[in-house]
Amino acid sequence: MAEEAILTRIPHLPVGEKLTLARRGPARVAGALLAEGHPQALKLVLANTFLTESQVLKVVAKPGVPERVITSIAQHPKWSAQYNVRVALVRNPHTPVPAALAFLADLTLCDLQDLLKTDGLAPQLRKHLQQELKRRLGAEKNTG
Numbered sequence: 001m002a003e004e005a006i007l008t009r010i011p012h013l014p015v016g017e018k019l020t021l022a023r024r025g026p027a028r029v030a031g032a033l034l035a036e037g038h039p040q041a042l043k044l045v046l047a048n049t050f051l052t053e054s055q056v057l058k059v060v061a062k063p064g065v066p067e068r069v070i071t072s073i074a075q076h077p078k079w080s081a082q083y084n085v086r087v088a089l090v091r092n093p094h095t096p097v098p099a100a101l102a103f104l105a106d107l108t109l110c111d112l113q114d115l116l117k118t119d120g121l122a123p124q125l126r127k128h129l130q131q132e133l134k135r136r137l138g139a140e141k142n143t144g
Contacts, residue, residue, distance in 0.1 A: 023044045024050075042069065046079060073085065089103065
């Protein structure tokens with residue numbers, strides 16, 4: 001119940017409390033702070049040991065999350081290395097194109113095909129997805 005009370009108060013908390021919670025708050029609180037995207041809290045919340053992949057995925061999939069949040073996740077060494085987070089970031093229209101392109105080589109063929117079906121992809125990203133898919137399918141034909 002205490003966690004619920006904190007979650008409802010997050011938008012109204014003073015910056016100092018947000019920073020403390022970003023550093024040491026439980027997973028759901030960390031996720032809510034991440035989604036809020038307070039510039040001073042981003043680095044702290046992404047380093048929070050209680051933050052889970054599930055919470056990060058919820059934030060990346062949530063509409064209306066500030067672009068700086070998506071960029072911070074895409075550039076974070078821990079979270080950008082997580083496979084599911086990479087797929088979610090490629091799907092998110094706010095992910096910087098260079099970061100999304102860097103993730104393509106590591107995605108499975110099935111995920112590349114699914115991503116091509118996504119609405120709202122940047123035309124440049126769609127083009128690179130198609131090229132990566134062709135490259136892989138051509139490599140399979142040559143080895144198979």
